[in-house]
Amino acid sequence: MKKILILFAISTLISCGNNTDKLKNFTTLFEKSNGTETNEYNEVISFYKNLDEEFSGVSLFSFGQTDSGEPLHLVVYSQEEIYNVSEIKKSTKNRILINNGIHPGESDGIDASMMLIRDIVKNDSLKEKYKNSIICVIPVYNIGGALNRNSHTRANQNGPKEYGFRGNARNYDLNRDFIKQDTKNAAAFAEIFHTVNPDVFIDNHVSNGADYQYAITHLFTQHNKLGGKLGAFLENEMRPSLEKSLLEKNIDITPYVNVWGTTPESGFSQFFDSPRYSTGYTTLFNTLGLMVETHMLKPYKIRVEQTYELLFSALDFTKENSSKIKELRKNAVAEVLSKNTYPIAFKVDKENPTELQFKGFEGEYIESKVTNGKRLFYDTAKPYTKPIKYYNNFVESKSIKIPKAYILQQGWHKVLDRLKNNNIQFSKLKNDTIITVEVNHILDFKTRTNAYEGHYLHYNTTVSSSKKEIKFRKGDLYIETNQPGVRYLLETLEAEATDSFFNWNFFDTILQQKEGYSSYVFEDIAEEILKSNLEIKKAFEEKLKSDIKFAENPRMQLNFIYKKSAYYETAHLRLPVFKIF
Numbered sequence: 001m002k003k004i005l006i007l008f009a010i011s012t013l014i015s016c017g018n019n020t021d022k023l024k025n026f027t028t029l030f031e032k033s034n035g036t037e038t039n040e041y042n043e044v045i046s047f048y049k050n051l052d053e054e055f056s057g058v059s060l061f062s063f064g065q066t067d068s069g070e071p072l073h074l075v076v077y078s079q080e081e082i083y084n085v086s087e088i089k090k091s092t093k094n095r096i097l098i099n100n101g102i103h104p105g106e107s108d109g110i111d112a113s114m115m116l117i118r119d120i121v122k123n124d125s126l127k128e129k130y131k132n133s134i135i136c137v138i139p140v141y142n143i144g145g146a147l148n149r150n151s152h153t154r155a156n157q158n159g160p161k162e163y164g165f166r167g168n169a170r171n172y173d174l175n176r177d178f179i180k181q182d183t184k185n186a187a188a189f190a191e192i193f194h195t196v197n198p199d200v201f202i203d204n205h206v207s208n209g210a211d212y213q214y215a216i217t218h219l220f221t222q223h224n225k226l227g228g229k230l231g232a233f234l235e236n237e238m239r240p241s242l243e244k245s246l247l248e249k250n251i252d253i254t255p256y257v258n259v260w261g262t263t264p265e266s267g268f269s270q271f272f273d274s275p276r277y278s279t280g281y282t283t284l285f286n287t288l289g290l291m292v293e294t295h296m297l298k299p300y301k302i303r304v305e306q307t308y309e310l311l312f313s314a315l316d317f318t319k320e321n322s323s324k325i326k327e328l329r330k331n332a333v334a335e336v337l338s339k340n341t342y343p344i345a346f347k348v349d350k351e352n353p354t355e356l357q358f359k360g361f362e363g364e365y366i367e368s369k370v371t372n373g374k375r376l377f378y379d380t381a382k383p384y385t386k387p388i389k390y391y392n393n394f395v396e397s398k399s400i401k402i403p404k405a406y407i408l409q410q411g412w413h414k415v416l417d418r419l420k421n422n423n424i425q426f427s428k429l430k431n432d433t434i435i436t437v438e439v440n441h442i443l444d445f446k447t448r449t450n451a452y453e454g455h456y457l458h459y460n461t462t463v464s465s466s467k468k469e470i471k472f473r474k475g476d477l478y479i480e481t482n483q484p485g486v487r488y489l490l491e492t493l494e495a496e497a498t499d500s501f502f503n504w505n506f507f508d509t510i511l512q513q514k515e516g517y518s519s520y521v522f523e524d525i526a527e528e529i530l531k532s533n534l535e536i537k538k539a540f541e542e543k544l545k546s547d548i549k550f551a552e553n554p555r556m557q558l559n560f561i562y563k564k565s566a567y568y569e570t571a572h573l574r575l576p577v578f579k580i581f
Contacts, residue, residue: 026051026118030111030160035301038107038160039114041146044139047114048075055121056081063195064188067169068144072188074196075137077117079127082134085195094133094322096315097198099189099278101140102174102205104164105154108294109204112307113137133319136196141185144169156208159300175203176453178281179492180504181418190421193282199325200290200318201282204307207293210259211378213359215298216306218242219256219291221279222272224394225346226289228335230328234288235392238317242290245313251306252359255390256293261376263363267389269348275491275499284487286332288325290314333484336402342490343396344497353389360384400494402486403579407437408477408493412576415492415506416477422488426479429472437578439468440495442502442511458503461496463575470578493577502575513572519558526561536564 028047029039039047052060052075059082062071076082078093088095100109117137120126140146146164153165168174168185177186193201207217223235246253258268273280279289292310294303318325336342362382368375408415408426419426445461481489495502530537540561544551550560562568 026054026122028111028114028118030301030304031115033161035299035304036159036161038111038163038300040149041104041140041143041164044110044114045073048073048117048139051075051118051121057121057127058117059083061085063191064184066143066185066188067172067183068147069169070143072141072143072185072192073139074192075113075117075139077120077130077135077137078133079131088134088136088196091134094200094318094325095196095198096133096135096200096202096318097193097196098135098137098311099141099201099203100138101142101146101164102203102278103166104140104142104146104148105157105166106204106206106294107160107163108206108300108303108307109292110140111304112204112311113139115308116311130315130319132322133315134196135315136192136198138189138192141189142168142174143185145174154206154296157206157296158298173453175205175278176276178278179275179499180453180455180506181421182454187421193285194423197285198282198287199322199329200288200314201279202311202314203278203289203291205291205293206296206303207256208296210257210262210264211297211361211363211380212254212257212264212295213361213383214252214254214257215295215302216246216251216253216310217256217293217295218253218310219271219273219279219293221283221289222270222346222394223392224396225272225280225343226283227343228332230286230288230332230335233324233328237321238288241317242310242313245316246306246310249309249313251309253306253310254356254358255392256291263376263378264358264360265363265386265388267353267391269391270394272346272394275488280499284491285484286329286487333482333486336486337482340402341399342402342487343399344490344494345396345398346394347397348391349393349395350391352393353391354393355387356390357385358388360386398496400490400496401581402481402490403438403581405481405580406477406479406489406493407435407472407578407580408479409576409578410473410475410477412506415501418492418501419477419479422485424479424485424488425483426477429474429476429478431474432471434469434471435578435580436467436469437580439466439470439578440464440575441466442495442573442575445503455505458505459498461500461503463495495575495577507575510571510573510575513569515569517562517567519555522558522562522567525565525567526558529561529565533565536561539564 029037048060051058057077057079059076061074066072098113100113145168148165149162151162172183174185177183181187220239223231226234243253256271257264258271275281275284279291282289292307361378361380363378365374366377440463443462443464445458448457491497492501494500550556
């Protein structure tokens with residue numbers, strides 16, 4: 001990390017002439033074009049460099065590297081200028097982190113944030129208002145996508161004229177990468193996130209899907225998943241306050257319309273942001289998370305202006321509720337641990353919807369003028385306001401008992417890297433040691449048949465558990481759960497969790513059996529096993545009686561004995577993560 005210094009040679013200043021005067025005005029391309037254009041990536045960074053040069057409250061830092069080869073930048077506004085990022089950690093001020101350009105075609109937040117920071121530093125009353133806030137902005141997160149500029153890939157979007165591409169330099173969708181961290185972008189984001197440790201996180205997007213009257217929607221992290229007092233605060237205080245603040249600015253906002261290929265009248269559920277998504281990831285560290293989703297069909301000018309106003313409303317809410325937010329976050333880890341169990345899967349509560357007075361457009365299916373079928377058509381000349389059901393409550397469908405500690409066998413380097421990236425505290429065993437632990441074996445799972453973000457993702461995973469004495473080696477990791485990253489540990493190391501390391505293929509080598517046998521040789525060994533081990537013999541005979549398919553298949557019978565014997569490898573299907581209670 002380094003503070004970016006801007007040095008302008010005298011000759012450059014002379015040659016720039018009037019261009020320098022225009023730059024000092026800090027009018028954005030969005031404003032100059034009357035809301036139809038957005039800056040290129042290098043112009044965005046130059047804008048913040050010049051703010052840093054001109055105003056004492058703005059600092060520009062760089063972190064790590066992204067897949068594009070460029071570092072990830074962080075703009076920091078504080079009334080007392082921040083010269084080193086360690087000062088952010090030490091500060092007792094409100095901390096807000098705003099992320100932009102995760103999908104660079106959705107550039108609304110990029111422009112809104114440029115104007116936000118500029119307007120604060122140029123306005124004494126705003127500087128006074130936010131004197132107890134540290135406002136951090138990632139100008140453009142997906143740099144590779146921003147550099148891949150075009151005018152066509154957002155086929156359904158109404159402006160700007162040119163924009164970036166959704167995939168990053170390696171064609172990853174970065175809003176699916178926060179927990180698995182395949183990209184350098186995600187590793188750099190984790191460094192920024194844990195440096196800032198934001199009280200509130202905002203990620204700016206543009207939505208697609210249904211058509212309706214709203215130009216802007218909100219996607220708060222799912223409150224039941226956030227859980228406890230923090231989740232209740234998000235749902236009962238933060239969301240209503242933000243909606244009210246925008247309404248006072250004559251801006252209608254609604255929850256993200258989670259509808260695809262149909263109309264919203266029949267109701268829709270809240271989007272469930274598991275830890276692969278930005279707000280699902282930030283939730284693991286007890287940060288209040290919000291995605292802004294402007295509507296693709298509304299004019300770019302309106303979308304950016306409403307994003308700008310929402311950012312100010314969020315800053316105001318954070319300022320006004322600073323003490324309460326910090327107290328809730330401070331107590332969140334103890335609250336999680338006090339419950340002894342932790343939910344790792346949820347389902348929509350169909351019995352407990354919320355009623356929305358939804359402002360939509362009449363939709364119908366009409367004959368297509370392109371194909372020989374019908375198409376969905378929204379008639380914007382027929383607006384309506386009517387009550388619909390919004391399913392924003394979820395109930396847990398699976399939970400686990402929180403262990404005192406996990407032991408991770410050494411050698412799983414990619415997992416270790418991610419634990420380090422996320423400030424997980426651990427120690428290493430100093431000697432070879434035999435410890436009684438809970439051992440988990442993969443019992444069943446399903447796998448996607450199509451590639452998904454560089455993986456063939458597992459799901460519907462179940463495990464079997466047993467208690468055993470295991471000999472661990474010097475250097476194996478001992479990871480206590482009583483630490484700030486407890487939720488991160490539970491969501492990644494519990495194989496049954498939605499976005500676990502197992503489900504993201506980090507442990508796939510345990511799924512393949514490495515040793516086997518030749519039937520003609522093992523026949524003699526199996527005979528001796530049945531003679532000497534009455535427990536295996538009894539189980540074998542019961543299986544013959546109860547399972548017709550098994551009774552008709554000699555190969556299955558021999559394999560049954562093999563898997564019950566000492567010859568079967570212990571590593572097959574056994575997770576390298578062990579639990580201590």
